[in-house]
Amino acid sequence: MISVMLFLIVTLYLSFTSDALSLPATSTTPIPPYTPPTGPPSQDKIPHIIFLSADTGGGHRASALSLNASLTTSPLSTSFTSEIVSIWPGGAWPYRDLVEAYVHLSRHPRQWGFLYHLSNTGPYLCWMNGDTVLRNVKRIRKMDCWRTADIIVSVHPTMTNIPQILSKQPFYTVITDLGSCHATWFSRRCSRMFVASEKLYEKARKRGWVRRSKLVRSGLPIRPVFGEEGERMGERFGEEGKRYREEKKAKLGLKGNGVLFMGGGEGVGMEEYIWGVKRSLEANDIKSQIVVVCGRNKLLHERLSTSTPPPPKRTIIKRILRRPKVESEPETGGSVKLIPLQFIDNPQEYMVACDVLVTKAGPGTIAEAASLSIPIMLTSFLPGQESGNVDIVLEANYGNFSTSVPEVSSIISNLISDEDLRSRMSKNAEKIGDAKAGERIAEVIWEDYWAGRTGRDFGKRRRWFREAWRRVRGLEDDS
Ligand SMILES: *[C@@H]1O[C@H](CO)[C@@H](O)[C@H](O)[C@H]1NC(C)=O
Ligand SMILES: *[C@@H]1O[C@H](CO)[C@@H](O)[C@H](O)[C@H]1NC(C)=O
Numbered sequence: 001m002i003s004v005m006l007f008l009i010v011t012l013y014l015s016f017t018s019d020a021l022s023l024p025a026t027s028t029t030p031i032p033p034y035t036p037p038t039g040p041p042s043q044d045k046i047p048h049i050i051f052l053s054a055d056t057g058g059g060h061r062a063s064a065l066s067l068n069a070s071l072t073t074s075p076l077s078t079s080f081t082s083e084i085v086s087i088w089p090g091g092a093w094p095y096r097d098l099v100e101a102y103v104h105l106s107r108h109p110r111q112w113g114f115l116y117h118l119s120n121t122g123p124y125l126c127w128m129n130g131d132t133v134l135r136n137v138k139r140i141r142k143m144d145c146w147r148t149a150d151i152i153v154s155v156h157p158t159m160t161n162i163p164q165i166l167s168k169q170p171f172y173t174v175i176t177d178l179g180s181c182h183a184t185w186f187s188r189r190c191s192r193m194f195v196a197s198e199k200l201y202e203k204a205r206k207r208g209w210v211r212r213s214k215l216v217r218s219g220l221p222i223r224p225v226f227g228e229e230g231e232r233m234g235e236r237f238g239e240e241g242k243r244y245r246e247e248k249k250a251k252l253g254l255k256g257n258g259v260l261f262m263g264g265g266e267g268v269g270m271e272e273y274i275w276g277v278k279r280s281l282e283a284n285d286i287k288s289q290i291v292v293v294c295g296r297n298k299l300l301h302e303r304l305s306t307s308t309p310p311p312p313k314r315t316i317i318k319r320i321l322r323r324p325k326v327e328s329e330p331e332t333g334g335s336v337k338l339i340p341l342q343f344i345d346n347p348q349e350y351m352v353a354c355d356v357l358v359t360k361a362g363p364g365t366i367a368e369a370a371s372l373s374i375p376i377m378l379t380s381f382l383p384g385q386e387s388g389n390v391d392i393v394l395e396a397n398y399g400n401f402s403t404s405v406p407e408v409s410s411i412i413s414n415l416i417s418d419e420d421l422r423s424r425m426s427k428n429a430e431k432i433g434d435a436k437a438g439e440r441i442a443e444v445i446w447e448d449y450w451a452g453r454t455g456r457d458f459g460k461r462r463r464w465f466r467e468a469w470r471r472v473r474g475l476e477d478d479s
Contacts, residue, residue, distance in 0.1 A: 070438030076446035113383030179388025219437030227435030267297030280409035398429035
């Protein structure tokens, strides 16, 4: 009993001293910008940059790599070394199974939604912060990275709180979400926090009580190849753009209109839509091609290669009566050609060549599609985390959202046959498309580096607390 009480008290103490739940600063004096410059860093040390990331979905690693590239090519850059580190392997349960948990949850959106909303509440965050610190901090403290790093960049929501407690280096949080995000991102001990949209900025202020001076509206960093490709293409429906797209189509062996399906590495959740769209296009006699990136989904790849739709699902009654499965026949002779691909390393080229993108509401894909001004059709989202992304697409009016197969099929048929509509949506996408976010973030990081901002803006409140404690106890100042 006593140990439980003690645990609760310690947890509560840690949560309140951790930033997630502390009261907002109410002082009216303007907040000083972070850490005074102490002169440029010495030239003989090559800075080591550590990206904190984990492979939960492809987005975090992609962001880290794109930032690495931007940091390399930035005009303010100096030579540096870098690595990607995760603090969770070997950690306490359940944190060590982060990646497996993600793969499971992303396939079960209801469970995801339940956990997301549960963990996005004050009391839960409070408990979670305490729990992660108590059970993990000893091991994580021993990791090399806190000694070797000169700059730390976190692109993962579960690697903000503890790393910020442990590191003494400049600490940057890059939120890799677009329209909505989890409150674990808003750990306030960071040096700066980069947010992708106005919505997240507001949320960071209201929900996370992050200081204005720390927040930077940067946009979402996307892979640099998208920016380069976008520059070469120019306006999608301009003269140059049309010519460039024809060239791309010829290079990729595509002809005429193309619908591009991308379902992430697992390639799941697209099949119904693919067949629905195919039948709808054929019913309307629209000549088109459907390009599908199947990823690891071998079965899907095989079915599409032979143009064989999945067998109809057996009802429970049929299963009880042990009726044999009906094998489906290949569909041939339609006006729509299916082109299944496994993994591609040039999604940007396919996005240039194709006319509509069908995908789920991942923040990276949405931002990349906008940078190449391709109209986008969203068919699903992870509850909570990605619901805001759908709003961003609908508000900017460069895409549509539906989960019903007939509706998706009719919207796509409509889009493919209506070039004016596509052109309008494409113009809207151009307005919010932004491939420069990575550059902006790199610039800020290097500026801080050259200004000699080597400490981390952290511990103001703690210092105050320690000082008050010393005064109460009548201790000498030891700093
Ligand atoms: C970052 O980019 C540099 C230069 O391209 C490369 O050598 C390095 O391996 C990259 N770092 C990571 C973590 O990928
Ligand atoms: C999105 O789909 C709905 C329903 O089919 C349709 O009414 C609407 O016009 C579509 N929006 C765009 C931008 O195409």
